[in-house]
Amino acid sequence: MKQMKFESYSEKQFRNKITYFSFWLSFFVIGIHTYNVQIYGLSEKTDLLSKFVLKWEQLIRSLSNVCVPFFFLISGYLFFRTFEWSKLFDKYKSRFRTIVVPYIIWCSVYYLYYCLLSRIAGISDFINSGSSIDFTVRTWGDWLWNQSYYTLWFLKELIVMIICTPIIYLVLRNYKHIPVGSIVVCFALLKAGGILNPEKLELGASVFYLLGAFIGINYKNAPLKKNSKLTMIARITFVGIVIWQLLTISNVEDANIFMCLLLCVSLWWSFDGFSYQEKLKWWYGISFFVYCIHDIFLEGFEKIFLLLFGTNSIFAILDYAFMPIFVMIICVFTAAILRKYFSTLWRILTGGRGE
Numbered sequence: 001m002k003q004m005k006f007e008s009y010s011e012k013q014f015r016n017k018i019t020y021f022s023f024w025l026s027f028f029v030i031g032i033h034t035y036n037v038q039i040y041g042l043s044e045k046t047d048l049l050s051k052f053v054l055k056w057e058q059l060i061r062s063l064s065n066v067c068v069p070f071f072f073l074i075s076g077y078l079f080f081r082t083f084e085w086s087k088l089f090d091k092y093k094s095r096f097r098t099i100v101v102p103y104i105i106w107c108s109v110y111y112l113y114y115c116l117l118s119r120i121a122g123i124s125d126f127i128n129s130g131s132s133i134d135f136t137v138r139t140w141g142d143w144l145w146n147q148s149y150y151t152l153w154f155l156k157e158l159i160v161m162i163i164c165t166p167i168i169y170l171v172l173r174n175y176k177h178i179p180v181g182s183i184v185v186c187f188a189l190l191k192a193g194g195i196l197n198p199e200k201l202e203l204g205a206s207v208f209y210l211l212g213a214f215i216g217i218n219y220k221n222a223p224l225k226k227n228s229k230l231t232m233i234a235r236i237t238f239v240g241i242v243i244w245q246l247l248t249i250s251n252v253e254d255a256n257i258f259m260c261l262l263l264c265v266s267l268w269w270s271f272d273g274f275s276y277q278e279k280l281k282w283w284y285g286i287s288f289f290v291y292c293i294h295d296i297f298l299e300g301f302e303k304i305f306l307l308l309f310g311t312n313s314i315f316a317i318l319d320y321a322f323m324p325i326f327v328m329i330i331c332v333f334t335a336a337i338l339r340k341y342f343s344t345l346w347r348i349l350t351g352g353r354g355e
Contacts, residue, residue, distance in 0.1 A: 006225040009276065014224050016276035018074060021268075022287035025071055028064040030294050030324040033151070035061050039306065040316035050313040057320055062245050066263040068154065069208040073264055075158060076212025081220040083169060095162050098351030103155040104144065105349060106292045110152065111143045113296055151295040154205065161209050172214045185214045189257065207257065208264075226272040234269035237262065286335045288353045293334065297327045 009017065035057060037043055042054040083091065111133075118132045133139065145156070161168070172181040188207050215222060241263055302323060309315040338346040 006227045006230075008221070009224045009226065013276040016278075016280055017271070017274075018078070019280055019284050019287075020274075020276065021070070021271075022074070023284045023290075025067045026287040026290035026294075027324060027328055028067045029291060030298060030327050031320075032061060032064045032067065033295060033298055034302070034320055034323050034327075036302070036316055036319055040311045040313065040319075042313060042316060045313060047313070050316075053313050053317045053320075056317070059242075059246055060320075063242065063263070066260050066267065068205055069257075069260045070264045070267070071154065072157075072205040072208040073212040076161070076209035076214075077216040077220075077223065078212075079162070079165075080169065080172075080213040080216030083165070083217070085169075088165065091165065092162070095159075098353065099155055099158055099162070102288075102292065102349060102351045103152060103159065106152055106155075107144045108140065110296070111140050117299070152292065154291070157205055158209070161206060168210065168213055169217065172210065172217050174218045181214050181218055185211055189261075208261075211261070223268065226269070228272075230269050231272045234266045234272075237266040238270050241266065282339075283332045283335065285353065286332065286350075289335055289350050290328065290331045292349070294327055294331055297330050298323065301327065 037054060037057055042050050042057070045051075045054075079091070079095075115133045115135050171184050174181045188210055241259065302319065305315070305319055305323070335346075338349070
C-alpha cells in the first residue's frame with residue numbers, strides 16, 4: 001500500500017492559517033450569542049415559518065458550538081508547542097500582559113456598561129431581571145472573578161490553565177517507555193464525554209485546552225502537515241457531520257464532545273486548499289478584540305431591534321442572519337479607529353495583538 005506523503009506549512013503560512021481561523025471563529029461566536037429562540041418564543045409557536053426559523057437556528061448554533069472548543073484547542077497548542085522549563089517565567093510574564101490585564105480591563109468595562117443599562121428605562125427590563133446592578137467595589141470584584149461576565153469566561157478559564165502549566169506539562173508528556181500524556185488525555189475525553197461517569201463530570205473547554213497542549217508537547221509538527229487526500233477526507237467528514245446534525249438535532253446545548261473534536265479536526269484540514277502565503281488584511285488579526293467587545297454592541301442593538309419590531313418570527317430570522325454581520329462590521333470599524341488614533345489604548349485592550 002502506497003504511503004501517504006505530506007507537505008508542511010512554513011511558519012508564516014501556519015501563523016496565517018491560525019489568524020484566519022481565529023477571525024472566523026470570533027464571527028461565529030457572535031452568532032452563538034445572537035441565538036434568539038427563547039426571546040422570540042420560537043419553540044412555542046406552531047406556524048411553519050417559526051418552525052423553520054427554529055430548526056435553522058438550532059442547526060447553525062449546533063455547528064457554531066465548535067468555536068469555543070476550537071479556540072481552546074488552538075490556545076493550548078500554541079502555548080505548549082514552544083514550551084521549555086527555561087521559558088516558564090517568560091511565558092507567565094507574556095500571558096499576564098496578553099490575558100490577565102485585558103481580562104481585568106474588559107470585565108470592568110462590561111461591569112460599568114451593565115450598571116448603566118440596568119438604569120435605563122425600557123432597557124432595564126431586559127437586564128438583570130429588571131433590577132439595577134449595584135455600583136460597588138465588592139460587586140465589581142464579584143464580576144471580576146466569582147461571577148465574571150459570561151462573554152469573558154473563556155479568559156478566566158485560560159488564566160487557570162496557564163497557572164497550572166507546570167502540572168499540565170508534567171502529566172501530558174509521553175515519556176520514553178510510558179505514554180503518560182496519551183493515557184491522561186484519553187481518560188479526560190472519556191470522562192468529559194460521560195462514558196466513564198454517567199453523571200458527566202463537567203470539564204468543559206479545559207479538555208480541549210489539554211488536548212491542544214498534548215499535541216503541542218508531543219506532536220507539535222502534526223497541525224502543520226497537509227495532504228490533498230487528507231483534505232478531501234476532512235471535507236467529506238465535515239459535510240457528513242452537517243447532515244447528521246440536521247437529521248438528529250434536538251437540543252443545541254447538548255454538544256457531544258467527540259462530535260466537537262471531529263468537527264475541529266475536519267475543519268482544520270478542510271481549508272488546506274489555500275496557500276496562506278499572502279499577507280492577510282489587518283482586520284483578520286482582531287479576533288481577540290472581537291471576542292471581548294462584540295457583546296457591548298450586540299446587546300445594545302438587539303434590545304433596540306426587539307423594541308422596534310417586536311417578536312414576530314420574520315424579525316427573529318432577520319436578527320439572527322444579519323446582526324452578526326452588522327456587529328462584526330462595527331467591531332472592525334471600532335478597531336480601525338482605535339488602532340489609528342488611540343494606539344496605546346488599543347495595545348492595552350488587546351494585550352498587544354493585531355498591531
